[in-house]
Amino acid sequence: MTDATQSGPMLAADGTPLKKSLARSLRRRKLRALALIAPLLLFVMLSFVIPIVSMLMRSVENGIVAETLPLTVVELQNWDAEGGELPDEALYAAFIKDMIVAVEAKTHTRLGTRLNYEQTGMSSMFRKSGRNIKRLDPEADAPFKEKLIEIHDGWGDVETWRTIKTHAVPITNGYFLNAVDMRRTPEGAQAQPEDKQILIKLFGRTLMMSLIITGACILLAYPVSYLLATLPMRVSNLLMILVLLPFWTSLLVRTSAWKVMLQQQGVINETLVWLGLVADDARLVIINNQFGTIIAMTHILLPFMILPMYSVMQTIPPSYTRAAKSMGATNWTTFWRIYFPQSIPGIGAGSILVFILAIGYYITPEIVGGTKGVFISNRIAYHISSSLNWGLAAALGTILLAVVLLLYWCYDKIVGIDNVKLG
Amino acid sequence: MKVTITTLMASALAAVAGGAMAQEMTIVSWGGAYSKSQLKAYHEPYSEKTGITILNDDSSNEAVAKLRAMNEAGNITWDVVDVVASDAIRLCDEGLAMEIDHDTMLEPAPDGSPASEDFGELIVSDCYIPSIVYSTTFGYRTDLVGDNPPTEICAVFDLETYPGKRSLEKRPINNMEWALLCDGVAKDDVYDVLATPEGQDQALAKLDTIKDSVVWWSAGADTPQLLADGEVVMGSTYNGRLFSVIEEQNQPVAMLWDAQVFDIDGWIIPAGLDEERKQRALDYLRFATDTQRLADQAKYISYGPARASSAPLVGQHAELGIDMAPHMPTDPENAKNTFLYNYEFWADYRDDIDAKFQAWLAQ
Numbered sequence: 073m074t075d076a077t078q079s080g081p082m083l084a085a086d087g088t089p090l091k092k093s094l095a096r097s098l099r100r101r102k103l104r105a106l107a108l109i110a111p112l113l114l115f116v117m118l119s120f121v122i123p124i125v126s127m128l129m130r131s132v133e134n135g136i137v138a139e140t141l142p143l144t145v146v147e148l149q150n151w152d153a154e155g156g157e158l159p160d161e162a163l164y165a166a167f168i169k170d171m172i173v174a175v176e177a178k179t180h181t182r183l184g185t186r187l188n189y190e191q192t193g194m195s196s197m198f199r200k201s202g203r204n205i206k207r208l209d210p211e212a213d214a215p216f217k218e219k220l221i222e223i224h225d226g227w228g229d230v231e232t233w234r235t236i237k238t239h240a241v242p243i244t245n246g247y248f249l250n251a252v253d254m255r256r257t258p259e260g261a262q263a264q265p266e267d268k269q270i271l272i273k274l275f276g277r278t279l280m281m282s283l284i285i286t287g288a289c290i291l292l293a294y295p296v297s298y299l300l301a302t303l304p305m306r307v308s309n310l311l312m313i314l315v316l317l318p319f320w321t322s323l324l325v326r327t328s329a330w331k332v333m334l335q336q337q338g339v340i341n342e343t344l345v346w347l348g349l350v351a352d353d354a355r356l357v358i359i360n361n362q363f364g365t366i367i368a369m370t371h372i373l374l375p376f377m378i379l380p381m382y383s384v385m386q387t388i389p390p391s392y393t394r395a396a397k398s399m400g401a402t403n404w405t406t407f408w409r410i411y412f413p414q415s416i417p418g419i420g421a422g423s424i425l426v427f428i429l430a431i432g433y434y435i436t437p438e439i440v441g442g443t444k445g446v447f448i449s450n451r452i453a454y455h456i457s458s459s460l461n462w463g464l465a466a467a468l469g470t471i472l473l474a475v476v477l478l479l480y481w482c483y484d485k486i487v488g489i490d491n492v493k494l495g
Numbered sequence: 496m497k498v499t500i501t502t503l504m505a506s507a508l509a510a511v512a513g514g515a516m517a518q519e520m521t522i523v524s525w526g527g528a529y530s531k532s533q534l535k536a537y538h539e540p541y542s543e544k545t546g547i548t549i550l551n552d553d554s555s556n557e558a559v560a561k562l563r564a565m566n567e568a569g570n571i572t573w574d575v576v577d578v579v580a581s582d583a584i585r586l587c588d589e590g591l592a593m594e595i596d597h598d599t600m601l602e603p604a605p606d607g608s609p610a611s612e613d614f615g616e617l618i619v620s621d622c623y624i625p626s627i628v629y630s631t632t633f634g635y636r637t638d639l640v641g642d643n644p645p646t647e648i649c650a651v652f653d654l655e656t657y658p659g660k661r662s663l664e665k666r667p668i669n670n671m672e673w674a675l676l677c678d679g680v681a682k683d684d685v686y687d688v689l690a691t692p693e694g695q696d697q698a699l700a701k702l703d704t705i706k707d708s709v710v711w712w713s714a715g716a717d718t719p720q721l722l723a724d725g726e727v728v729m730g731s732t733y734n735g736r737l738f739s740v741i742e743e744q745n746q747p748v749a750m751l752w753d754a755q756v757f758d759i760d761g762w763i764i765p766a767g768l769d770e771e772r773k774q775r776a777l778d779y780l781r782f783a784t785d786t787q788r789l790a791d792q793a794k795y796i797s798y799g800p801a802r803a804s805s806a807p808l809v810g811q812h813a814e815l816g817i818d819m820a821p822h823m824p825t826d827p828e829n830a831k832n833t834f835l836y837n838y839e840f841w842a843d844y845r846d847d848i849d850a851k852f853q854a855w856l857a858q
Binding site: 177178179181182184185188189192193194195196199264267268269270273274335336337338360438439442443444446451454456457459460461 | 556557559560563585587588589590660665696710711713724725726839842843844845846847849850851853854855856857
């Protein structure tokens with residue numbers, strides 16, 4: 073009877089309310105789980121998230137102008153860039169003061185490199201002028217306007233000062249504009265001259281060719297995976313090794329092997345000429361173009377399609393197809409209505425893997441792509457290691473990342489990410 | 496925060512490595528036959544002399560980008576870096592390489608003249624110690640050109656006399672100059688013309704006449720392979736690569752030295768090394784860039800020593816036993832018509848012209 077009168081919350085053995093006690097033990101378990109994944113989380117944060125975010129930040133960072141020329145930037149605010157008149161003596165004096173400090177710290181050439189991305193000639197102008205400005209005294213040698221123009225006539229060009237003013241902002245959209253074939257000018261964003269437009273085209277080509285490669289992978293991988301999943305274990309294991317062997321071979325070796333196969337004096341052409349199918353002076357051009365890139369990349373990415381497809385197909389019970397056939401379905405109907413729908417999650421998983429890998433490829437296109445088969449990643453690599461325009465490289469990378477995320481979102485809306493299975 | 500963590504880790508590592516570090520230095524170069532020639536001519540004798548272990552890192556290709564990243568992370572792991580002249584100028588511009596006083600830090604020539612005179616105008620940057628002169632030039636298949644082997648650069652643009660593919664580097668540098676030369680521009684005017692948009696269009700228009708017959712390369716090993724396989728009838732690459740195709744692999748290939756473009760390869764010391772490492776790097780470079788050592792390198796690879804005083808000492812190939820002097824790009828017979836890579840020009844115009852060039856390629 074005592075139980076019935078006690079209408080309060082249910083108590084645990086030690087007298088605390090059961091709900092509270094349960095929550096506490098759940099929290100403890102959650103903390104333990106968190107502690108278990110903490111090393112991984114920390115590792116991913118330090119080695120993946122932070123570097124990527126800091127790299128992406130470079131696409132808008134532009135503190136270098138204001139840091140190197142602080143006094144000049146202030147003076148530039150008072151100067152009318154549209155007037156077509158050169159700045160007055162005050163600005164030149166401020167510029168000399170800034171430059172003397174910058175030359176001492178050797179940051180003026182770095183600024184020259186930065187501004188050279190915007191106006192050709194800035195790099196040598198800063199380097200050459202630095203040597204002479206070092207000898208000037210900020211008090212005794214005034215006025216500077218004439219002297220500076222004598223050192224380099226670029227300082228007597230209104231365009232020079234307009235460029236510095238345009239790019240003096242600490243956070244810039246300039247790199248992103250460059251990444252979509254536009255540029256930041258005093259009059260606002262404008263299109264690049266036509267003979268320098270290339271990046272939009274490369275983005276389009278990268279997406280298009282990645283889709284083609286994904287499609288080719290689906291077509292080639294489906295029958296192979298089907299065989300692997302339905303053949304007896306002994307045979308399918310052997311076939312599996314054939315799939316995995318190239319997967320374990322170095323990327324460069326496989327790409328170079330395609331070079332030997334596809335070039336005009338290569339294996340395929342030689343064979344076709346020997347068979348008389350192709351005239352000796354009309355050998356096929358199947359490398360150093362888009363075709364070469366598609367062939368080599370399809371081959372390299374094929375295992376990424378086969379493996380998820382295979383593991384999904386293995387889980388499809390053969391009794392379903394037998395049941396369909398026993399009820400009078402033709403082979404085609406059985407496949408199309410029963411088998412194929414169940415294998416779609418494998419296609420989905422494989423396609424996402426292959427597409428995302430393909431979109432960032434650059435070694436293979438560089439080697440077999442010639443001029444028409446290169447991807448946007450090749451330009452990113454160029455700007456990272458050759459031109460050192462890391463801001464532009466970061467902007468291109470950010471756009472590529474955004475495009476992938478957008479496509480992923482579309483995929484989720486259309487197909488549904490729940491329909492993706494790796495086995 | 497990233498910087499502090501990296502520095503902490505670096506100092507921890509340094510503390511652990513401690514004594515071992517003192518006897519090691521990391522030298523960065525290009526790998527392959529070139530690194531081998533440096534190993535034989537510089538590293539091995541130096542290690543023998545001093546007991547210092549030299550670690551090789553074949554990263555010269557990305558040296559500028561990597562040094563910039565190391566500098567930002569505050570942890571420089573390289574002691575001496577081999578780079579081409581244009582990269583040395585950029586590293587110096589960015590403050591990533593140490594300034595060198597050539598006369599006090601390097602050995603004088605055997606006749607006593609100071610190093611800066613011995614190297615002469617090859618010292619293109621205050622941070623740079625040149626070691627070799629190489630050239631970018633053409634090789635052609637002797638069996639594919641009939642009885643009329645090409646003798647001058649414009650054969651590259653002559654599809655009628657020399658049908659077949661050519662390989663050119665996938666960048667504007669050198670190609671634009673050659674195109675203008677063969678389009679009637681005088682040698683002295685090439686860079687003035689190339690500085691104008693019209694001149695750039697003119698060069699691209701000339702390249703357009705052979706565009707369909709060009710295989711574009713991006714690695715120095717491409718042209719030798721294409722020549723050896725008979726894919727191309729002629730192609731540009733570094734002269735040392737052609738030497739090995741011709742003399743070491745005995746392929747039916749010959750050199751077309753006309754209008755070869757000289758470039759320099761040499762050393763820089765990264766800025767920001769501690770005093771001990773800096774002294775060690777300088778000691779190594781004093782040894783490795785003296786007159787005899789530079790001449791020794793030419794025993795292993797066909798690049799010309801950067802010191803004037805080394806030229807008379809160039810001997811025979813260490814394995815093939817052939818005289819190396821006639822294979823040097825600087826040999827008077829080969830150097831009748833040459834170009835020196837215009838560093839100043841390309842430092843300014845490289846981004847601008849490269850954008851145009853790539854857009855033209857993609858058309």
